[in-house]
Amino acid sequence: MKKLLTGNEAVALGAYEAGVHFAAAYPGTPSTEILENLANYKDEVIAEWAPNEKVALESALGASIAGARSLAAMKHVGLNVAADPLFTIGYTGINGGMVVVTADDPGLHSSQNEQDNRYYAKHAKVAMVEPSNSQEAKDMVIKAMEISEKFDTLVLMRMTTRVCHSKSLVEVGERKEVPIKPYKKDLSKYYVAPAVAKQLHVVVEERLKRLEEFSNETDLNYVIWNTDKIGVISSGIAFEYAREVFGDNASYLKLGFTYPLPMKKIKEFAEKVETLYVVEELEPYIEEHIRAQGIECIGKDKIPNIWELNPEIVAVSLLEEKPEIIEYDKSKIANRPPTLCAGCPHRGFFYGLSKRKNVMITGDIGCYTLGGAAPLNAMDTTICMGASISLGHGANKIFEKYNKGMKVVSVIGDSTFFHTGINSLIDVVYNKSNMITCILDNRVTSMTGQQDNPGTGYTLQGEVTEAIDIEDLVKAIGVKHVRTVNPLKLDELNEAFDWAFSLDEPSVIISRWPCALKKLTEIDKEEFKRPKGKCTVDVEKCIGCRRCVNTGCPAIYFDRENKKSSIDDVQCVGCELCMQVCPTKAIFKVGE
Amino acid sequence: MADTRSILLVGVGGQGTILASKILSAGLVEAGYDVKMSEIHGMAQRGGSVSTQVRFGDKVYSPIIGRGSADILVSFEAMEALRWLDHLKPDGKVVVNDYKIPSAPILLGKADYPEGVIETIKEKADTWVVDAAKIARDLGNAKVMNIVLLGALAKAMDLTDIDWEKAIRDNVKANFIDINIEAFHKGMEAIQLAYV
Numbered sequence: 001m002k003k004l005l006t007g008n009e010a011v012a013l014g015a016y017e018a019g020v021h022f023a024a025a026y027p028g029t030p031s032t033e034i035l036e037n038l039a040n041y042k043d044e045v046i047a048e049w050a051p052n053e054k055v056a057l058e059s060a061l062g063a064s065i066a067g068a069r070s071l072a073a074m075k076h077v078g079l080n081v082a083a084d085p086l087f088t089i090g091y092t093g094i095n096g097g098m099v100v101v102t103a104d105d106p107g108l109h110s111s112q113n114e115q116d117n118r119y120y121a122k123h124a125k126v127a128m129v130e131p132s133n134s135q136e137a138k139d140m141v142i143k144a145m146e147i148s149e150k151f152d153t154l155v156l157m158r159m160t161t162r163v164c165h166s167k168s169l170v171e172v173g174e175r176k177e178v179p180i181k182p183y184k185k186d187l188s189k190y191y192v193a194p195a196v197a198k199q200l201h202v203v204v205e206e207r208l209k210r211l212e213e214f215s216n217e218t219d220l221n222y223v224i225w226n227t228d229k230i231g232v233i234s235s236g237i238a239f240e241y242a243r244e245v246f247g248d249n250a251s252y253l254k255l256g257f258t259y260p261l262p263m264k265k266i267k268e269f270a271e272k273v274e275t276l277y278v279v280e281e282l283e284p285y286i287e288e289h290i291r292a293q294g295i296e297c298i299g300k301d302k303i304p305n306i307w308e309l310n311p312e313i314v315a316v317s318l319l320e321e322k323p324e325i326i327e328y329d330k331s332k333i334a335n336r337p338p339t340l341c342a343g344c345p346h347r348g349f350f351y352g353l354s355k356r357k358n359v360m361i362t363g364d365i366g367c368y369t370l371g372g373a374a375p376l377n378a379m380d381t382t383i384c385m386g387a388s389i390s391l392g393h394g395a396n397k398i399f400e401k402y403n404k405g406m407k408v409v410s411v412i413g414d415s416t417f418f419h420t421g422i423n424s425l426i427d428v429v430y431n432k433s434n435m436i437t438c439i440l441d442n443r444v445t446s447m448t449g450q451q452d453n454p455g456t457g458y459t460l461q462g463e464v465t466e467a468i469d470i471e472d473l474v475k476a477i478g479v480k481h482v483r484t485v486n487p488l489k490l491d492e493l494n495e496a497f498d499w500a501f502s503l504d505e506p507s508v509i510i511s512r513w514p515c516a517l518k519k520l521t522e523i524d525k526e527e528f529k530r531p532k533g534k535c536t537v538d539v540e541k542c543i544g545c546r547r548c549v550n551t552g553c554p555a556i557y558f559d560r561e562n563k564k565s566s567i568d569d570v571q572c573v574g575c576e577l578c579m580q581v582c583p584t585k586a587i588f589k590v591g592e
Numbered sequence: 593m594a595d596t597r598s599i600l601l602v603g604v605g606g607q608g609t610i611l612a613s614k615i616l617s618a619g620l621v622e623a624g625y626d627v628k629m630s631e632i633h634g635m636a637q638r639g640g641s642v643s644t645q646v647r648f649g650d651k652v653y654s655p656i657i658g659r660g661s662a663d664i665l666v667s668f669e670a671m672e673a674l675r676w677l678d679h680l681k682p683d684g685k686v687v688v689n690d691y692k693i694p695s696a697p698i699l700l701g702k703a704d705y706p707e708g709v710i711e712t713i714k715e716k717a718d719t720w721v722v723d724a725a726k727i728a729r730d731l732g733n734a735k736v737m738n739i740v741l742l743g744a745l746a747k748a749m750d751l752t753d754i755d756w757e758k759a760i761r762d763n764v765k766a767n768f769i770d771i772n773i774e775a776f777h778k779g780m781e782a783i784q785l786a787y788v
Contacts, residue, residue: 169621310656336640336672373696552700
């Protein structure tokens with residue numbers, strides 16, 4: 001039976017069919033749905049959200065050493081967090097088959113950079129596969145598990161947004177149960193003290209030679225022969241684009257196993273064709289290897305290494321074939337940037353914070369990153385998961401010494417705080433930073449689509465679990481001044497800011513209200529009640545001051561002609577923030 | 593490839609373009625086509641401009657298209673049709689919802705909603721204008737606007753032989769099946785009426 005699946009759904013299906021016993025991940029676009037789908041196989045697979053990617057990879061390694069087939073999944077920047085165990089797994093190898101999926105984001109649809117994680121395979125000396133579509137994604141997980149066990153190596157599976165989030169047809173198979181391998185204590189393999197690691201490095205280099213031989217033999221790397229005029233070497237989604245553009249007018253060397261590269265196969269292919277193109281998205285990873293062998297090719301001298309590719313870019317770059325396009329004036333089209341949702345608790349928080357003067361606001365990764373956009377404009381930096389607090393600490397130390405008028409407020413979400421914010425807050429307390437840390441606890445991991453986290457009280461597979469109390473946690477770290485507020489009550493929020501700004505020791509404000517999109521759980525219902533009714537504007541009373549508009553609520557529209565605000569009742573969820581900022585009480589509630 | 597047809601569905605995050613594309617793809621698969629569909633998740637969804645691409649034929653390679661490549665552009669919002677019009681083939685068709693959602697800069701009074709959007713599109717391409725919002729509201733649920741447009745698309749693309757009711761039944765919650773099927777038929781009718 002064939003099913004239309006995204007690449008992520010196909011990875012989950014492949015892992016299930018491959019007999020995977022354990023999987024862990026931290027959600028991150030475009031990788032999130034891999035674990036969400038694996039979680040459905042409750043009887044066969046233990047599937048977990050880990051607090052961060054390093055923890056996910058280490059738990060998967062533990063499961064592998066204990067004899068299970070295991071998988072970890074993360075977005076590209078997540079692998080940076082997990083890089084520490086990754087490089088040493090390159091040395092230790094595995095027991096049960098082990099795959100880590102890296103989901104890169106060319107085009108930065110939902111990321112802070114567009115790093116090409118194929119270099120990680122080479123750097124950490126682990127095998128790598130790259131699927132081009134959903135069928136390959138499924139098949140390669142199964143194949144990668146076999147390669148992993150045969151060569152005693154972790155296999156990195158590199159996907160990209162368009163492989164993860166494109167649907168194509170996949171043949172559904174059966175799960176093949178794989179027995180748990182016996183656990184054997186083996187100090188020469190897993191006890192990586194310097195003397196052990198020194199010997200393991202020798203093993204690693206030998207393993208890579210065997211893997212290169214395999215790379216030359218495996219049918220994951222195959223030739224489609226059409227002509228000797230043009231040859232194309234490509235991998236991943238770029239292969240599909242090349243095929244779309246060149247059709248049968250080129251021969252192809254399709255690379256599915258891309259570390260170590262099949263250099264013998266590449267040389268043979270290159271010798272047979274007159275012109276050789278290397279079609280890659282992002283960096284010239286394959287091209288560099290080819291050029292290092294003295295083989296001439298056309299690649300990044302023509303194809304851009306910034307942003308994602310598509311068939312048009314490949315055709316224009318390599319064949320100078322420009323598409324025929326309808327010409328028209330695009331200058332009048334207004335931008336449509338993403339915004340915080342109507343009723344988002346972050347809106348109240350950032351509205352309050354935006355009124356503070358002489359502050360540096362260090363932000364983090366999540367929906368609340370949008371607090372830095374107009375009209376709230378309440379953020380100075382966003383770098384990576386957890387950086388808000390530690391970056392804020394460093395800046396604060398300098399302000400305390402050289403620029404006394406400045407205050408640092410760091411802003412981080414609940415899930416991001418559990419991810420890597422805790423260590424940073426320890427730094428703040430330990431090194432005595434008089435700064436304000438705000439934890440925006442919206443009771444869920446929102447940006448990636450409503451995932452549970454250590455604070456929600458539920459696991460990925462729906463079990464009730466201990467909900468970590470953020471207030472207790474920060475107090476245990478040593479923060480003496482902690483307050484929890486409802487960010488949609490501006491008086492309460494502003495009073496907390498006044499209080500925190502007046503302190504001369506580290507403080508934490510926990511802004512606690514559920515995400516407007518969250519379906520309240522039983523635990524939530526005990527604490528929160530959604531507002532009833534909708535907000536509406538009394539046109540007679542509206543003076544056109546735009547304060548409600550400047551909350552950035554997408555339900556509020558300002559008519560420039562008659563200088564009045566109006567509220568769209570379809571979008572409004574009745575959070576009442578606009579009512580609190582209106583100076584003439586022109587906004588009132590209906591349908592309560 | 594030459595026989596592959598490309599559909600571009602565009603709109604605003606939250607308008608249900610992904611569900612419409614899901615039903616569309618399911619119907620096409622059922623009809624025996626090779627299908628690829630590409631969608632965007634995450635940050636871009638939050639009220640931003642969104643696009644979904646569905647390609648079908650005997651054998652489909654790329655899941656996405658560049659400019660000048662779509663056989664049909666279905667826009668769930670008027671200004672978005674203009675934003676994506678350059679992705680349409682010069683002889684391609686447009687189904688546009690006569691519905692405006694002001695974007696953040698417009699809400700803030702920093703930009704104007706462009707005038708004459710639909711007229712411009714009509715000048716440039718073979719266009720059907722559908723008042724999907726009104727049709728959906730008349731059916732009693734503004735949210736089924738996406739399925740009205742899906743019906744319009746099926747008619748405009750001459751894909752009426754496919755068992756769309758099954759595709760809808762398989763992809764929407766039980767108590768919304770009837771209204772969605774009705775919405776689909778109203779969408780097809782809207783195209784028929786436009787022909788007259």
